[in-house]
Amino acid sequence: MLAKKRILLVIGGGIAAYKCLELIRRLKERGAxxxxxLTTAAQEFVTPLSVGAITGERVFTDLFDLTAEHDIGHIRLSREADLVVVAPATADLIAKMANGFADDLASTALIATDKPVLIAPAMNPRMWSHPATRRNVARLKEDGVLTVGPNSGAMAERDEFGAGRMAEPMEILGAIEEMLSPQQQILKGRRVLVTSGPTHEPIDPVRFIANRSSGKQGHAIAAAARAAGAEVVLVSGPAEVADPQGVRTLHVESARDMMAAVEENLPVDCAIFAAAVADWRVADASDQKIKKDAGGAPTLHLVENPDILASIARHHTLRPRLVVGFAAETEQVVAHAKAKRERKGCDWIVANDVSPATGIMGGDLNTVHLVSAAGVEDWPSASKAEVARRLVARIAAALGEAGR
Structure with a gap:
């Protein structure tokens, strides 16, 4: 997919710079x-030697390198690439890009390029939320610069947590593949609804019941459907990934919230239920934090949540033409998926093995089985972005056949 594509990778000065070694390896695997x-600060975290060993190319660091600049190297670097990627995109680099600074090789190449630019921001949460950074990012988006991430999580600094973690290498790779291998508008004129992420069912104001889900696969599907020309509504629980660009995203917490949002956004041509919805909720959640006492653990009375997939698949008037469910299993994956498809009344089930050993839950790769009335397709392991694109292609073909 990326064979012979030329990537110029600008590595900024953040602790996340080490992830770029893995990103380079993945890009090379795909033929890029x-x-x-490397900025001066980046060299404090990774060396030109280590980066060059993986790229197989000379690494550039100095604007005034006589060897490179005799033929205007910063112009040549920026123009010969198919795509410029900035990772990590620090607050300083973002500010330079937004305001047209050109005081080193990285910023000069970025202002000289006429090619698409993708940035993967990475910084402390307070720096990410600072008004100056928000203004700079907004300006870059207006200029056509695309972003991937940042994600939420623990920071390098002790006791720091929040938005600012650089997207993982496979997420950045997926964004690169999407930019350099754009899908045809195979879903143009179609309306698609996707659910993603977990739901949180409150026990009290500080505790909740949930499933383990990052939202990566559901968000990737929404992004792929949008790239294929569809009008997309994404109903997302508390996911760990950023909202996909160009997609109308509705944020919900509980299964009942998700059900209401889904119903409010029907009709659609296709509904894809990738969310990991909690099966149960506490019947009477406490308004106050439940305190530990000598009486032992409290007894929680659980009741079933609404079955969103089955409800929409069996809807008498607003059932989408194609309803796709997901089955996250730890044993007898295909057998359970077949039974679930019959039980829920949906058209397809996308099933995967989420046993801890697979690393799929929260990871960047996925291995799925597409279960339909026609049988079972075993798909090879791929990035979640690639799984999303393949699923969207199948959906477009199915909707095309249904419309004949």
Missing amino acids: KVRAI
Whole structure:
């Protein structure tokens, strides 16, 4: 997919710079040619030697390098690439890009490029939320710069947590593949609804019941459907990933919230239920924090949540033409998925093995089985972005056949 594509990777000065070594390796696996620019600060975290060993190319660091600049190297670097990627995109680099600074090789190449630019922001949560950073990011988006991430999580600094973690290498790879291998508008004129992430069912104001789900696969599906030309509504629980660009995203907490949002956004041509909805909720959640006492653990009375997939698949008037469910299993994956498809009344089930050993839950790769009335397709392991694109292609073909 990326064979012979030329990537200029600008590595900024953040602790996340080490992830770029994995990103380069993944790009090379897919046939891409990678050149790298390291800022002065980046060299405090990764060395030109380590980056060059993986790219197989000379690494560029100095604007006034006589060897490179005799033929205007910063212009040549930026123009010969098919795509410029900035990772990690620090607050400083983002500010330079937004305001047109050109005081080193990285910023000069970025202002000289006429090619698409993708940034993967990475910084402390307070720096990410600072008004100056928000203004700079907004300006870059207006200029057509695309972003991937940042994600939420623990920071390098002790006791720091929040939005600011650089997207993982496979997430950045998925964004690169989407930019350089754009899908045809195979879903143009179609309306698609996707659910994603977990739901949180409150026990009290500080505790909840939930399933383990990052939202990566559901968000990737929404992004792929949008790239294929569909009008997309994404109903997302508390996911760990950023909202996909160009997609109308509705944020919900509980299964009942998700059910209401789904119903409010019907009719659609296709509904894809990738969310990991909690099966149960506490019948009477406490308004106050439940305190530990000598009486032992409290007894929680659980009741079933609404079955969103089955409800929509069996809807008498607003059932989508194609209803796709997901089955996250730890044993007898295909057998359970077949039974679930019959039980829920949906058209397809996308099933995967989420046993801890697979690393799929929360990871960047997925291995799925597409279960339909026609049988079972075993798909090879791929990035979640690639699984999403393949699923969208199948959906477009199915909707096309249904419309004949």
